[in-house]
Amino acid sequence: MGRLRLAQSRRREFRNARAQQAVLAAAYRNADIDPVDVQYIELHGTGTAVGDPIEASALGAVPGTGRAAGAPLLVGSAKTNVGHLEGAAGIVGLVKTALAVKHRKLPPSLNFEQPNPRIRFDDWNLRVVTAAQPWPEPDRPLLAGVSSFGMGGTNCHVVVSGAAESTAPESTPDTAIPERTVPALWTISGKTQAAARAQAAALLAYADTHPDVRHTDIAVSLARSRTHFDHRLTVVGRDRDELVGRLRAFADSGYAPGVAEGTTAESATATSAFLFAGQGSQRVGMGQELYTRHPAFAAALDDVLAALASCDTELSALRDLMFTGPAEKLNRTRFAQPALFALEVSLFRLVESWGITPDFVAGHSIGEIAAAHVSGVFLARRRVRARGGTGPSDAVPSRRRCDGRGRSR
Incomplete structure (x- = not known):
């Protein structure tokens, strides 16, 4: 690639x-x-x-x-x-x-x-x-x-x-590996240690009463069709007999080779991500109520819009266009992209003022530029000015480009 x-x-x-x-x-x-x-x-x-x-x-x-x-x-x-x-x-x-x-x-x-x-x-x-x-x-x-x-x-x-044509001969029943010797991992879990061990006992009883069920099928069902709770128990074996024997030994003594018991890491914390939308999500009235209710949002929006207007005077009325339209004009790429960039950066600054910061950011279309800006990939003063920024050059109506200090050239 x-x-x-x-x-x-x-x-x-x-x-x-x-x-x-x-x-x-x-x-x-x-x-x-x-x-x-x-x-x-x-x-x-x-x-x-x-x-x-x-x-x-x-x-x-x-x-x-x-x-x-x-x-x-x-x-x-x-x-x-x-x-x-x-x-x-x-x-x-x-x-x-x-x-x-x-x-x-x-x-x-x-x-x-x-x-x-x-x-x-x-x-x-x-x-x-x-x-x-x-x-x-x-x-x-x-x-x-x-x-x-x-x-x-x-x-x-x-x-x-295209894949190369295979020249290897097909396996025959005489040369194929017997199913009973295929290694497998049985995974068991429960909300508590006692619940996990009870599930292990239930699995042992099932294996004893269903000798014709392949141990590999049991492994797939345990891994893919069961909820995995915090208390875990795993059994590894080379074949069905070894898996059942190790599980039985563990049930009898609480310990057996090839059996591991434990819990998931309690220190693991949830992570968050912000996704910035692309062109097509613009609409007349976007951000208007937030602008009147939240000073942090209003200040950020004013900052970004001022920076955009300093690069091109055709964007000086972008706030009015965002709040009152007309929609036909707002939907034009030359206005939709800078408007969405300004809105998304301001939304980020608002939730940031509440102490909420993501572990990851991602975006599509102009949202990719907004995500890169708030994450620090595009330094604000290099793109437009502090807390400003702009998308690709055709996101603004003029062919002039900002030099990073509020001047256009």
Whole structure:
């Protein structure tokens, strides 16, 4: 897998074609695969007028180069089939590609009717899969790539290959390992030590009265279908006879080799996490009641909005837009993203004033930027000013960028 963080770019990840080319080249170099041998690419597919051509041009420059005439690189995107699943979009593309490799068949990308005129499909040796078809060149190793881009500027490309054909002979009943010699672990628990030991006695009685039940089936049922309480008891054995014998010895004396008894760590404490939402969660009126009721929220919101306005005067009325609309204007990316960033940072400052701090933060879309900011990844004075910050440069309406001291350039 190739992975490259665009540490030097303040633009969105899809705005840097050279960085995408570097990710692709690194992925295939690490996999020891010539990019020209790749037969299919699962696209990130931003669905934007700018992002798609840049992603396509990077593919044309790496796996699309050097291909034989009439053998273009096939591409597609699961987003046309199941929509944009936000944080799960990348893994869905990987699952789709793995299934396509397994079944040696490529599913179509739906509703591809008129190509983006900025994507030079012929020049870049690319072709969208518009109908289900067999995997190309099935006599060669099946190779594919999966791209996924993060809002924070991280590009990921995974190389997927078909499994090698197995040459090992199938096991026969004469050579297979007898089931009774397969090691297993029996796990028992209870709310108290007495309850756990009572469960152990009940398990011993069950094993004695059901000799035909395989010890491995018992192990699976104990591990997967029972609640695991704090008081634990485990029995390990090489076969059914050893497991039952050790459990019986423990029931008789409270001790036996291969049996462990104890409790879970009492010092373990619960952890918490904050998840910052992405674009699409904006609405007219967001934060208005909190602004009037909680001074900590109001102060934080004023601070962030002032910092944003110092970088671009078109954001000077962002508070009014958040509180009273109109919704059509608030839903525009140029206003929705900075508004959500300001709201989410202010919400964090509010709960922080109550003494609540998370152990982990995560976010999607512009929420990823907010999470990075409050966790200290983006130092406030380097991004805008104290307790300010902004998302990617296209989250603000102007092309001007703040130098970190409230000045725009």
